[in-house]
Structure formats: C-alpha cells, structure tokens
Amino acid sequence: MSASTTTEAPDTTTAVKPKLKTSAMIASFADPGQKTAPAPFGHALVRAAEEDPRIVGLTADLGKYTDMHIFARAFPDRFFQMGMAEQLLFGAAAGMAETGLVPFASTYAVFAARRAYDFLCLDIAEPGLNVNIVGGLPGLTTGYGPSHQATEDIAIFRGMPNLTIVDPCDSLDIEQAVPQLAASEGPTYLRLLRGNVPTVLDEYDYTFELGRAKELRPGRDVLFISSGLMTMRALQAAEELAAHHVDVAVLHSPTIKPFDNDTVLRELGKDRLVVTLENHTEVGGLFETVAGVAVRQGAGRRIVPIALPDRFLDAGALPTLHEKYGLSRNRIVQTVLDELA
Amino acid sequence: MTPTSTPTTTQNRDTGTADFGTRIGRVEAAAYRARHYALNMGEVQGQGYVGQALGSADMFAAVYADQLRYRPEDPLWEDRDRFLLSTGHYAIGHYAALADAGIIPVDELDTYGSDDSRLPMSGMASYTPGMEISGGSLGHGLGVAVGMALGLRLKGSPSRIFNFLSDGELDEGSTWEAAMGAHHHQLGHLTALVDMNALQADGATRSVLSIEPAADKWASFGWYTQRVDGNDAASLLAALDNITRDAGITGRPSVILCDTKVGKGVPLLEEREKAHFMRIEEHEWQICREQLTTGHDGKAAR
Numbered sequence: 087m088s089a090s091t092t093t094e095a096p097d098t099t100t101a102v103k104p105k106l107k108t109s110a111m112i113a114s115f116a117d118p119g120q121k122t123a124p125a126p127f128g129h130a131l132v133r134a135a136e137e138d139p140r141i142v143g144l145t146a147d148l149g150k151y152t153d154m155h156i157f158a159r160a161f162p163d164r165f166f167q168m169g170m171a172e173q174l175l176f177g178a179a180a181g182m183a184e185t186g187l188v189p190f191a192s193t194y195a196v197f198a199a200r201r202a203y204d205f206l207c208l209d210i211a212e213p214g215l216n217v218n219i220v221g222g223l224p225g226l227t228t229g230y231g232p233s234h235q236a237t238e239d240i241a242i243f244r245g246m247p248n249l250t251i252v253d254p255c256d257s258l259d260i261e262q263a264v265p266q267l268a269a270s271e272g273p274t275y276l277r278l279l280r281g282n283v284p285t286v287l288d289e290y291d292y293t294f295e296l297g298r299a300k301e302l303r304p305g306r307d308v309l310f311i312s313s314g315l316m317t318m319r320a321l322q323a324a325e326e327l328a329a330h331h332v333d334v335a336v337l338h339s340p341t342i343k344p345f346d347n348d349t350v351l352r353e354l355g356k357d358r359l360v361v362t363l364e365n366h367t368e369v370g371g372l373f374e375t376v377a378g379v380a381v382r383q384g385a386g387r388r389i390v391p392i393a394l395p396d397r398f399l400d401a402g403a404l405p406t407l408h409e410k411y412g413l414s415r416n417r418i419v420q421t422v423l424d425e426l427a
Numbered sequence: 428m429t430p431t432s433t434p435t436t437t438q439n440r441d442t443g444t445a446d447f448g449t450r451i452g453r454v455e456a457a458a459y460r461a462r463h464y465a466l467n468m469g470e471v472q473g474q475g476y477v478g479q480a481l482g483s484a485d486m487f488a489a490v491y492a493d494q495l496r497y498r499p500e501d502p503l504w505e506d507r508d509r510f511l512l513s514t515g516h517y518a519i520g521h522y523a524a525l526a527d528a529g530i531i532p533v534d535e536l537d538t539y540g541s542d543d544s545r546l547p548m549s550g551m552a553s554y555t556p557g558m559e560i561s562g563g564s565l566g567h568g569l570g571v572a573v574g575m576a577l578g579l580r581l582k583g584s585p586s587r588i589f590n591f592l593s594d595g596e597l598d599e600g601s602t603w604e605a606a607m608g609a610h611h612h613q614l615g616h617l618t619a620l621v622d623m624n625a626l627q628a629d630g631a632t633r634s635v636l637s638i639e640p641a642a643d644k645w646a647s648f649g650w651y652t653q654r655v656d657g658n659d660a661a662s663l664l665a666a667l668d669n670i671t672r673d674a675g676i677t678g679r680p681s682v683i684l685c686d687t688k689v690g691k692g693v694p695l696l697e698e699r700e701k702a703h704f705m706r707i708e709e710h711e712w713q714i715c716r717e718q719l720t721t722g723h724d725g726k727a728a729r
Contacts, residue, residue, distance in 0.1 A: 142581070166577060169611070171604035174570045178608065181574020184559070185582060189574075205601070208564050209571055213552055 112151070113229055113404045114282060115315055122282040123257035127220065128156025130264035131190055135161055140188040141268055144168055146175040152192035152222040153280045172202040179217045180209035188216050188268050195221030195236030195277060199243060210273045211248045217274075218267045224253070224277035225314065225365030226394055226411065231401035236277075237394050240342055241370025243275050250274040250296070251342040253314035253364075253372075256286040259340055262294035270296060277314060286318045292338070299346040301353070305335030308422060309353055312363035313339050313372050316392070316413065320363050323418035330423060342372060347379045354385050359425055361390045365413065368393035390425055392418055442493060442671065447664070450493055454660040457527050458488035459723045462692050463716065464523035468539035468546075469705075470712040475540070475548065478689040478696055478705050480520035482658070483591075483622045486685050487524035489663040490589055490620070499529035502556040506586055509575055511559050513568020513592040514622070518550035521558065521591075530557040566599025568592055569619060573605050576614040576680075588617045595627035597638045603648070606680075610649030613678040618670055619650075622657065623686045628704075641684055650682045657685025693718045 116122050135141040135157065143157040147170040158165035166182075168175045172193055179189040198206065198221045210217045221239060228234050243251055250272060254260045260279065267274045290302045302317070303324060312320040317338040324334035337353055339346060354360060354376075364372035373391035380387060394411050408414045412421065442450065465480035490510060498504040512521050519539065526533045531545070538544035545554050549563040560571050572590040579586050596602050609617055623641065625632045632638060646652040653669060655662040663685065670681040690696030690705075693715045699705060707715070 142578075164581070166612070168608055169604070171601075171608065173566070173601035174573065174604035174608045177567055177570020177601065177605065178574030178577065180560075181571040181576070182578035182581075183574075184571070185575055185578030185584075187578050187581070204564055205567065205570065208561055209567055212561055 112281065113227070115227055115404050115408070116282060116284045121285045123285050124282055125153040125156050125280065126257035126260040126283050127264065127276075127278055127280060128153035130261040131157045132160040134265045134268050135164065137265070138188065138268055140186060142166065142182060142187045142189050144175055144179055144182075144189055144191040146170055146172050146193040146197065148193050148222065151280065152194075152220060152278055154190075154192045154220075157190075172197045173205045176202050176205040176217070176219070177209050180205075180213070180215055183210070183215035183217050188218070190218045190220055190268075192220035192222065192278070194234060195224045195239045196234055198275070199236060199239040203242065206249075206273070207246055211246050214248050214272045216268075216271055219273065219275045220278050221275060222278045222280050226399060226407055226413065227279070227315070227365070227404070229402045229404050229407055232398040235399055237367045237399060238369065239277070240366050240372070244343055244370060244375070248272050249343065252296070252340055253277045253342055254279065254294070254340050255314060255317040255338060257283040258285055258287045258292070259294050263296070263340070266294065266296045279315060284315075284318055286321065287338075294340060297341045297344050297346060299337050299339035299341075299349045302336040302338050303334070305333040305358070307332050307358060307426070308334040309356070309358045309360045310334055310336045310363055311339060311350060311353070311360065311372070311376055312336065313342060314365045316363040316365050319413060319415055319418055322415045323422070326415060326419050327422055330419075332422065332426065334422070339372070342375060345375050345379065350376060350379055351383055351385065354380055354387070359390065359422070360387065361392055361422060361425075363392045363418065366393060367396055369396050390421070392421060442668065447661075450664055451660045454485070454488045454492050454664065455726070457492035457524075458484040458660070459719070460527050461488060461520070461523035462719055464526055464533070464536050465519050466693075466712060466715050466719065468519050468522065468536050469707060471537060472540045472548070473709070474704065474706045475519050476516050476704060477519065477707065478699070479517050479622070479624065480523060481693055481696065482624050482687040482689045482691045483517060483520050483685075484523065484691070485658050485660055485663060486591070486620055486622060486687070487520055488527075489660060489667060491524045491528045493664060494587075494667055495589070496586070497528070497530070497557075502530055506584060508586050509559050509572070509588045511568045511572050511575070511588065511590045512550045512562050513560075513590055513596060514565065515550040515562020516548070517591070517593070517622075518546070518548060518558075518562070521550060522546050522555070525555070525557045528557075531555065565593075565596045566601040568596075569602050569605035569609070572617055572619075573608045573612065573614065576609070576617045577612060580614075580616070586616070590617070590619045592619060592621050593627075594621060594623045594625065594632050594638060594641070595635075597621070597641060597644075598636045606645065606648045606650065609680040614680045615678040617680040619680070619682040621682060621684050623684050624689050626689055645682045645684070649679060651677070651679045652682050652684070654684040654686065657687035658691050692722055694722070
C-alpha cells in the first residue's frame with residue numbers, strides 16, 4: 087500500500103471485524119441491486135455476426151473473461167483461439183482483415199496496450215484495417231493490482247493515428263456500439279465492461295452514436311463531461327447534488343477519439359464549473375482531451391479533473407479503491423461542493 | 428504492361444509439368460536479373476541493404492519465378508498467392524523480384540528510396556503494388572501470415588501464403604508465438620522462408636543471440652522443416668517440391684531454412700567486413716556488375 091492517499095482505507099482495527107472484501111480480478115462495479123445485463127458485448131457481437139458474415143472473433147486465452155465465449159459458442163467456426171500470445175492475436179487479426187474479414191480481438195486492456203502496441207500500430211492502424219480491439223478491465227475495474235489495471239490505456243492509444251477509441255458507460259452503450267464499430271472502416275479500441283454490466287442509459291433519451299457526445303441531463307451550475315463507467319457515477323452524483331441545490335449537466339462522451347469537439351466546445355462556452363470524470367489516469371485521457379480542445383479554440387478556462395492519480399494503484403476491493411481514488415459518488419459530490427464553496 | 432482480358436500470369440504452377448532443369452534455369456535467370464536490379468538501385472542511393480538483396484535473390488526467384496500464382500496487371504487479384512515480406516529492410520530485394528515479375532515497371536526501380544517514390548527503402552504495403560504488408564519492425568510477418576492463412580481458409584480460397592523472414596527475426600518472441608499458432612491451426616498452406624545469412628545489425632548472428640540449432644527449434648514447434656543451401660536453385664526447388672508433395676497433405680506448416688551468403692554473386696561484396704548495411708564507393712558499382720555477369724556466365728557455361 088502506498089503511504090499517502092487523500093482518503094485512508096477503512097479502519098480494520100475496530101473490535102467488530104468487518105466482512106473482508108475481495109480484491110479478486112473478477113469484481114463488479116455495479117451497485118448492489120442495480121439493474122444489469124449479462125455479457126452485453128458477447129451477445130451484441132453474436133447479433134452483429136448474424137447480420138454480417140465477415141465478423142470473426144479472436145482472443146488470447148481470455149475468451150471467458152472478455153465475454154467472447156458467448157460468440158465462440160454461437161459461431162465456433164468463426165472463433166479463433168490464439169493462446170496467450172497477444173502479438174500473434176493482433177498480427178493474425180490484421181491478416182484476417184487483409185482477407186476481407188472483420189475481426190474482433192479480445193484480451194485485457196493492459197496486454198493490448200502495453201504488450202502488443204507495435205503490432206496494433208504497424209499491422210492494424212497504419213494500414214487502417216477494420217480490426218476491432220476489445221480490452222477488458224479498463225482503468226480501475228479490478229482490484230488485482232497494477233499488472234491488470236489499465237489506468238493508462240487511453241493515454242497510450244490516443245497517440246496512435248487512425249485508431250478510434252470508445253469508452254462505453256453501460257450495457258446499452260456496448261450493445262449499440264458493437265455494430266457501429268464493425269461497420270466503421272478503420273481500427274477501433276473498445277474499453278470493455280464485461281460480466282454483469284449495469285444498465286443505466288435506458289433511463290435517458292439516449293442512443294450511442296460513434297464520434298458523438300450526448301447531453302444526458304441539462305444543468306445551470308456545473309457541467310460534467312464524462313466517459314465510461316464514470317458517466318454512471320456522474321449521473322448518480324448529479325442526483326445527489328440536486329439535493330444540495332446544485333444543478334448539474336451531464337455530457338457523456340463515449341468516443342474519446344475522434345472527439346466530439348463541437349459539442350464539447352459549445353457546452354464549455356456556458357458559464358459553469360466544468361468537471362471531467364474518467365476511469366483513467368488524469369494524464370493523457372479525457373481531461374487532457376477536453377483541455378486540449380478548449381485551449382486550441384482559445385477557450386482557456388479552469389477545468390477540474392476527476393480521474394485516477396498518476397500512480398500505480400493499490401490492490402483491494404473495488405468499492406474501497408473507487409472511494410480511495412475519488413471515483414465514488416460520495417467523493418465526486420464532495421469534490422464539487424468543495425469547488426463551489 | 429499490356430492489360431488483357433485474360434490473366435497474363437498464373438504460369439508459375441507448372442511445377443508438376445515443367446522439366447526440373449528448365450525450372451532451375453528459369454529461377455537462376457530470374458535471380459541474375461534481380462541482382463542486377465538490386466545493384467542498380469543501390470547505386471541510386473549509394474548504399475542500402477544490397478548485401479541482403481544479393482544473398483536472398485535466389486530465394487525470391489524460387490518463389491516468384493516458380494511457385495507464386497499472381498497476375499502482374501492485377502496485384503490484388505483475389506485468388507493470388509500471398510508473399511509477405513516480414514523483413515521490411517529487404518525491400519530492395521523484393522522490388523527487384525517484383526520488377527522481374529512484371530508487377531512494377533523495371534524503369535521505376537530508378538526511383539528507389541527517393542522523394543515521392545513508390546519504392547521506399549523499407550517495405551510499405553500502402554506504397555508498392557505487390558507488397559502485402561508493411562515491415563521494418565521485425566517479427567511481424569509470420570503472425571499476419573497466420574491470420575491470412577486462417578482467413579483465406581475460412582473463405583475457401585485455394586491460395587498459399589509465403590512468408591519471408593530472416594534469421595535475426597528468430598530472436599523475436601512474436602515469431603515463435605506465430606510458429607505455435609500456425610501449427611496449432613494446421614496451416615498446411617503456409618510456408619516460411621528464412622534467410623539464414625548469419626548476420627544481423629550488431630554483427631554475426633551467433634554473437635548477437637544464438638539461435639542454433641534452428642532447424643530443431645522449428646521441428647519441435649511442429650513445422651515441416653528443411654534446411655538447404657539458399658543460393659542453390661536446385662536445392663530450393665527440391666525443398667519447395669517436397670512441401671507441395673508432403674506438407675500440404677499433413678496440414679503442417681512448412682519452413683525452409685536457407686543458408687545464404689551476404690553479397691552472393693559479387694565477390695567484392697561477399698568479402699566485405701561491414702556487411703549489414705553496405706556503403707559501396709562510386710567506382711565500385713560497375714565492378715560489382717561485371718563480377719556478377721562474369722560469375723553468372725561462368726555458371727551457365729559449366
């Protein structure tokens with residue numbers, strides 16, 4: 087455990103020993119009792135593949151853990167197990183795309199970004215192939231520790247020309263994104279939420295549109311710009327802040343690249359506290375994307391980042407870690423109230 | 428090139444009908460022409476991977492002049508055999524073979540490595556007709572070849588896939604990931620050709636990272652493995668024939684380890700110390716061409 091954090095871990099020395107929380111790799115960030123959908127990526131890929139015979143699936147020994155097993159069961163002849171060999175995974179996906187197929191290749195985000203970058207870059211992105219990379223455990227979605235926490239995957243991938251980056255919020259986002267990723271010509275990277283994934287956006291008048299940011303709720307006092315699972319937290323925090331008489335707008339931007347500059351600039355132009363929320367290090371992700379848009383257009387202004395710190399994170403239970411690193415609803419609300427004070 | 432309504436080249440697949448001696452002559456002649464092209468390109472730049480181009484010319488010729496099915500006027504013909512240059516820095520040798528095959532005009536070789544040329548010094552798929560993948564970073568080709576082999580098989584294509592790599596690429600772990608994958612997926616229509624020139628950037632391969640016994644390694648990965656004199660057309664063709672006869676049936680991927688000599692065919696360059704990236708003086712190019720011709724004529728007359 088690192089020594090200095092803004093919020094300390096729960097006190098475990100009290101007389102009544104609390105139930106131990108798991109740091110298991112397979113953990114859920116869904117709130118207790120929250121509506122979820124099972125394996126939305128796997129099922130969406132099956133539906134897309136029924137429509138498009140070009141779609142094939144590959145994985146690097148993580149089919150069961152990236153919901154690819156759903157596809158493998160439905161289309162055994164169109165599924166390819168590449169073994170724990172990420173360089174082969176992406177090289178082979180490129181080769182398949184060269185023959186006219188549309189591969190979805192899954193592994194954990196850490197392995198895609200850190201281990202096989204050269205293969206994504208030279209084999210897939212440079213020739214602009216329609217290969218869709220699916221990275222499990224993005225950001226802080228496992229308590230397993232830095233080996234599996236892809237806290238910097240967006241920062242790594244934003245520098246890659248041609249690559250579209252999508253950070254979906256929930257099951258609905260994923261279901262709607264998959265066919266659009268397959269239909270888009272170039273390579274894409276999907277930050278995968280897997281297992282029982284919360285369903286949140288069905289409560290809003292929302293559809294996923296590749297490359298577009300969408301306002302989920304209007305608000306006069308504060309503008310949240312969020313991506314990924316942090317949109318869910320942004321919406322929860324906005325509800326709670328309403329009780330504090332703070333009116334919060336939430337702008338969900340699931341496509342990090344190409345970024346919806348126009349919509350974001352338009353919203354930045356209104357006189358509100360601007361807060362970005364992302365499940366990613368504050369280096370090189372959504373915050374810096376928004377800041378870059380603002381500065382390029384001369385809209386210099388203060389923007390508050392809610393993001394993971396520029397550190398290797400602790401292992402532990404996800405709720406504990408989200409609280410510790412400022413991603414929980416409570417911490418978001420507190421951050422906003424402090425800013426407005 | 429004259430566009431015609433019927434394909435002008437799918438001729439290389441007469442391997443079962445042509446006389447073996449005829450095939451050898453065809454390959455040797457193609458290799459000789461390709462070495463000339465490589466020297467001419469090298470002269471344009473004054474430098475380059477000329478030694479590798481000379482050393483591997485017989486390998487390129489054996490594939491392009493004997494094995495590959497392609498249409499020079501339609502490099503993207505769906506049913507073509509694929510030739511993947513994993514070692515992008517061998518592009519000079521590949522361009523020579525592509526010119527000899529009629530896929531790029533011979534005149535265009537003069538633009539090698541120049542501004543706005545379709546023939547950059549490292550092989551790039553988006554630049555050059557007939558170049559299937561971009562190389563330069565090593566250890567990429569075989570993985571892409573595995574995917575192409577899987578994709579073509581899924582589509583019911585009869586195409587074969589040839590992947591050219593170098594002994595230096597055997598250092599790369601990704602090459603062995605792909606070797607395992609090719610065997611696991613039973614890619615009998617995939618053939619790897621490894622230029623075993625015993626040289627890499629920092630010096631002799633054996634001093635950089637030992638890869639021997641290379642043939643044992645490939646065989647233990649399940650590949651149909653042969654090791655031949657890569658500068659001998661008869662040996663190369665015999666090895667390729669063995670693959671057609673044996674490996675395709677068993678479903679095993681095949682590898683031919685080709686022992687070659689950097690600078691082959693030009694004694695002046697064969698003896699050069701710093702052979703990985705050669706600098707050749709202005710007055711030497713003509714000497715090189717003369718030595719090449721003398722050697723070829725001597726061989727033809729033997």
